[in-house]
Amino acid sequence: MPTQLVSDASPDTFPDNPVGRVIATEYGPSDKVFRGVITGGAMMSLVILALIAGFLLFRGLEIFRDFGFGFITSVRWDAGDGIDKATASFGIGAMLVGSVVTAVIALLIATPFAMGTALFLEFYCPSWLRIFLTSVLDLVAAIPSVIYGVWGYAIFMQYGTSWGRAINEHLGWFPLFHVPSPNFGRSPFIAGMVLALMIVPITTSVARAVYSQAPRDQIDAVYALGGSRWSGIRHIVLPFGRSGLIGGAMLGLGRALGETVAVYLVLNLVFRINFQILASVGGNVASLIANRFGEAGEYELKALMAAGLVLFLVTLLVNFAATAIVGRTRGTES
Amino acid sequence: MITMLTNNTSAVETTPQQASPASEVEQTSAMETRGIHAWFGKNHVLRNVSLQFPSNSVTGLIGPSGCGKSTFLRLLNRMHEFIPTAAMAGEVFLDGQDIYRPGAAAAELRLRVGMVFQKPNPFPSMTIQQNVLAGPTLSKTKVANKKDLVEDCLTRAGLWKEVKDRLDAYGSSLSGGQQQRLCIARALAVRPDVLLMDEPCSALDPGSTLRIEETIHELSESMTIVIVTHNMQQAARVSDYCAFFLSEDGPGHLVEADLTKVIFSNPSDQRTADYVQGRFG
Numbered sequence: 001m002p003t004q005l006v007s008d009a010s011p012d013t014f015p016d017n018p019v020g021r022v023i024a025t026e027y028g029p030s031d032k033v034f035r036g037v038i039t040g041g042a043m044m045s046l047v048i049l050a051l052i053a054g055f056l057l058f059r060g061l062e063i064f065r066d067f068g069f070g071f072i073t074s075v076r077w078d079a080g081d082g083i084d085k086a087t088a089s090f091g092i093g094a095m096l097v098g099s100v101v102t103a104v105i106a107l108l109i110a111t112p113f114a115m116g117t118a119l120f121l122e123f124y125c126p127s128w129l130r131i132f133l134t135s136v137l138d139l140v141a142a143i144p145s146v147i148y149g150v151w152g153y154a155i156f157m158q159y160g161t162s163w164g165r166a167i168n169e170h171l172g173w174f175p176l177f178h179v180p181s182p183n184f185g186r187s188p189f190i191a192g193m194v195l196a197l198m199i200v201p202i203t204t205s206v207a208r209a210v211y212s213q214a215p216r217d218q219i220d221a222v223y224a225l226g227g228s229r230w231s232g233i234r235h236i237v238l239p240f241g242r243s244g245l246i247g248g249a250m251l252g253l254g255r256a257l258g259e260t261v262a263v264y265l266v267l268n269l270v271f272r273i274n275f276q277i278l279a280s281v282g283g284n285v286a287s288l289i290a291n292r293f294g295e296a297g298e299y300e301l302k303a304l305m306a307a308g309l310v311l312f313l314v315t316l317l318v319n320f321a322a323t324a325i326v327g328r329t330r331g332t333e334s
Numbered sequence: 335m336i337t338m339l340t341n342n343t344s345a346v347e348t349t350p351q352q353a354s355p356a357s358e359v360e361q362t363s364a365m366e367t368r369g370i371h372a373w374f375g376k377n378h379v380l381r382n383v384s385l386q387f388p389s390n391s392v393t394g395l396i397g398p399s400g401c402g403k404s405t406f407l408r409l410l411n412r413m414h415e416f417i418p419t420a421a422m423a424g425e426v427f428l429d430g431q432d433i434y435r436p437g438a439a440a441a442e443l444r445l446r447v448g449m450v451f452q453k454p455n456p457f458p459s460m461t462i463q464q465n466v467l468a469g470p471t472l473s474k475t476k477v478a479n480k481k482d483l484v485e486d487c488l489t490r491a492g493l494w495k496e497v498k499d500r501l502d503a504y505g506s507s508l509s510g511g512q513q514q515r516l517c518i519a520r521a522l523a524v525r526p527d528v529l530l531m532d533e534p535c536s537a538l539d540p541g542s543t544l545r546i547e548e549t550i551h552e553l554s555e556s557m558t559i560v561i562v563t564h565n566m567q568q569a570a571r572v573s574d575y576c577a578f579f580l581s582e583d584g585p586g587h588l589v590e591a592d593l594t595k596v597i598f599s600n601p602s603d604q605r606t607a608d609y610v611q612g613r614f615g
Contacts, residue, residue, distance in 0.1 A: 127418055217455040221517070224413060226445040226524060227472035235472070239459060 053312060060306030063090060071306060072096065077271045077288070082297040090303035092285055092310060097273045098188065099284035099311070102263060103256035105192025105277060110200045111249045117200070118207035119233060141201035149265035152194035157266065160190035164278040179279040186268035188282040194262050199252030206251055206326060210244025211237055247326030254318040258311060260286035285311040364389040364528055364558035365410065365447075370424035371585075372405050372414065380405055381585035383424075385577055387528070392550060392559045394573030394594065396566065398609070401579040402586025403562045407530050410560065411447040412440040428528070445473055448526035452533045454513035456505030456520070462488075463501040465516055469524035483523060491519035492549040511542020518549060529553065531561040535568065547572050566610055570598050578606045 027035065063071060067090060074091020081087050117137075121130055152160075164184035171177045214237040222232040264287035274281040289304050289311075296304060363386040372380035380402040387393050395403040408414040409422055412433060425432045433443050456465045466484045470477045477483050484501065488494040493515040497508070505516055514534060521529060531550070535543040550559060550572050563569050569576055576598075577591035590603050601607045608614055 215455075217451060217453055218457060220413065220416070220451065221455045221457070221520075222468075222472060223416060223441075224411065224444055224449040224451075225469040225472050225520065226441045228441055231472045235457070 049316075053309065056305050056309035056312060060302055060309050063303045063306040067091065071303075072310065075271055075273055077292075077303075079297060079300045082299075085299055088299055088303075090300070090306075092288065092307045094271045094273045095283045095285045095288045095307070096310070096314075097275075098267075098282045099257050099286070099314075101275065101277060102188050102191045102195060102267070102282065102284055103253050105188060106195035106199055106256040107249055107253050109193060109196035110203055110252055111245070113196070114200050114203035114207055114248070114252075115245060117204045118211055119237070121204075122208055122211045123229060123233060123237070137201045137204055141205075145198060145259060145262045146265075148194055148198050149262035152190065152262060152266040156194060157185060157190060160187075160193055160266075161185045164189050168278050176275060177278055178276050180276070181279075183280040184278055186266060186280050186282075188267065188274070188277045188279075191263050191267040191282060191284075192277070194266055195256045195259055198259065198262065199255050202255060203245075203248045203252040206248025207241065207245050210241040210248070210326065214240045243325050243328060247322045247324075250318055250322030250325065254315050254322060257284070257318060258286055258315045259284070260290050263287040264290045362389055363387055364428070365560075366427040367406075367410070368425045368427070370406065370409060370426065371422060372402065372409060373419075373421040374417065375419040378585040380409075381587040383579075383588045385588060385591055387558055387560055388575065389558050390554060390556065391574040392554045392561060392572055393575045393577060394569040395560065395562045395577050395579060396564075396569050396609070397579035397586070397589075398581070398614070399564070400586070401581040403579050404532055405586070406579070407449075407532055407560060407562050410528070410530055411444050411449055413444075413449065415440070441473065445469070445475075445524045446526050447528045447530060448521035448524065450514070450517050450521055450529065450531045450534045453537050454510055454517050456508070456513050456516050458504065458506045460505060461502045462497050462505055462508070462516060465505045466519050466523050468520055473524065475524065487519040487522040488516075490522055490549070490553060491515045492545055492552075493519055509542070511538045511545060514538060514542065514546060515549060518546070518553075522553075526557065528558045528560065531559065533562050533564060536564060543568070566612065570594060578603075578609065580605060580609075 066085070067074070071091055073093045074089070075094040076089045076091050077094075078087075078089045080089070121133060125133065161184045164187055165182075167177050167189075168179055168182075168184065172179070218236045219232045222235055223229075227235070263284050267282045267284070267287060268280045269283045269287060269291050270281040271283070272281055285307050289308055292300060292304055365387040366385070368384050370380060370383040371378070383402075383406060385393075395407065397403050405414065410426060414420050414422060422434070426434060428443070428446065432438070433440075433447075457468060460468060463480075463484050464471075466487050467477065467480060469475075470483075485494060485498070488497060493512060496512060497503070497516075500507075505513060508516060514537075518529075518534075535546050538546065547568065550561065553559060554574070561569075561572065563572075573594045575591065576594045578589045578597065578601075579586050580589045581587075590597070590601060590606055592601070597606060598610050601610065
């Protein structure tokens with residue numbers, strides 16, 4: 001048994017201010033292969049993203065050169081005679097505004113629904129029902145958007161039209177609900193409702209994920225102090241989940257902004273900036289592309305590519321912001 | 335006159351004279367459980383616990399990990415039912431009324447039976463003062479004089495002197511031991527008759543533990559305290575009565591309950607003697 005526990009080397013052997021060591025890790029061959037495959041897969045998505053952006057930029061570059069910033073702000077979309085480029089004029093201002101208007105309507109309708117659904121699933125729902133409802137939600141999320149479009153066009157349109165008329169009748173004095181002519185079909189309001197239905201699942205599942213991480217010990221503290229379930233939600237869960245819910249809503253916004261077919265089927269494409277949401281005038285960038293793609297000439301096709309690039313960047317930005325916000329909520333949980 | 339903690343008189347061999355200190359002759363029990371069982375799903379975790387908690391005294395629940403002490407504690411203020419798949423059987427009496435009777439309001443019960451948790455859990459977004467007043471706020475109870483209530487509760491929790499000049503600081507700015515005493519003050523603000531403590535010192539340093547034990551001792555003059563603890567010395571120091579739980583690879587059950595000094599000096603069951611002397615667990 002050693003009698004001396006501290007080695008009595010001189011300061012020369014063990015200096016008081018040593019140089020920091022480099023910590024080297026050697027990976028084995030299987031680790032290296034696995035690492036390579038995983039890293040490659042992860043990088044691939046970035047490469048594909050960059051290639052898409054590059055392709056759109058390459059095809060649309062001429063348009064940005066010809067129209068400059070006016071391509072974003074102008075509302076005129078005119079292919080001209082299809083031969084002389086000077087007769088054409090392209091601008092997606094109205095479509096960008098239309099995208100935002102329909103997406104915001106969708107968001108305003110979907111978020112409260114998603115919030116309520118998430119709270120119910122997380123705090124009130126019996127567990128047998130929760131399993132069932134969660135899979136229904138996943139199923140709803142997987143329905144192709146063209147189905148929503150057809151449903152919106154064939155079934156919901158008549159209800160949406162009469163709801164629009166009713167809102168206009170009673171609240172028509174409010175500028176948003178004003179209409180120039182009594183035509184209520186194919187309006188941004190209807191498109192927004194259809195989009196709302198589409199984004200409820202994604203917003204719900206993000207909200208649920210955030211709510212489920214609310215600090216359990218603090219919720220317990222509320223209960224133990226005679227608080228109701230609702231007090232626990234109001235004082236702990238909702239404040240904790242606020243930024244996560246915003247992030248989830250923005251993920252929904254990203255989806256709604258880029259939605260093509262559903263909007264194409266239920267919205268009247270008109271090149272005019274319109275904030276009268278009940279009027280039969282609207283559009284969004286994606287449905288513009290779908291609408292014009294088939295019959296577009298060479299030059300217009302380039303304009304559509306440019307429009308695609310703008311939409312791509314806007315959606316990317318919204319999604320990044322959303323992910324950052326959701327991530328921040330999870331990071332602060334402790 | 336409470337002479338035995340368990341209802342099952344045959345299991346406890348102490349005589350009334352031995353078990354009853356003279357000062358507690360007129361004592362009644364604040365709470366009583368009869369034939370309590372608990373399950374999580376199909377897992378039977380607590381079997382047939384009948385126990386009384388004498389008024390204005392401290393009862394320690396001791397036993398190895400996983401013997402159902404905490405589950406038992408959470409049954410006393412109906413926190414058990416917040417765990418999914420949790421089920422129970424038996425009766426818990428407070429003032430002669432079963433707290434699980436149909437129509438009994440669980441939230442109101444929890445105003446009378448307060449709880450302090452293992453990990454200090456003050457509300458981080460509230461100030462010290464707001465934390466103390468959280469109970470009345472949540473239960474929408476009117477408080478005539480908030481300042482007095484805050485001072486009274488913090489004093490009784492042994493924290494007033496340290497925080498009286500910074501009541502508007504956030505609760506999270508306090509040390510762990512201070513946070514736990516803040517949680518005690520918060521639990522006191524709704525004026526409970528019974529205070530349940532689930533290993534309140536297990537996350538704290540020895541100095542803070544000592545302060546909390548002093549607080550428990552002072553509080554027990556005016557209220558009934560039930561404390562779960564893993565620490566035998568702590569049980570010996572703070573409790574008047576002790577109940578020993580054991581699971582033995584099955585559902586947890588009560589082995590014996592008696593005056594703390596009897597449990598530690600002359601328990602009737604060999605397993606109790608082995609446990610309190612540190613031979614297992």
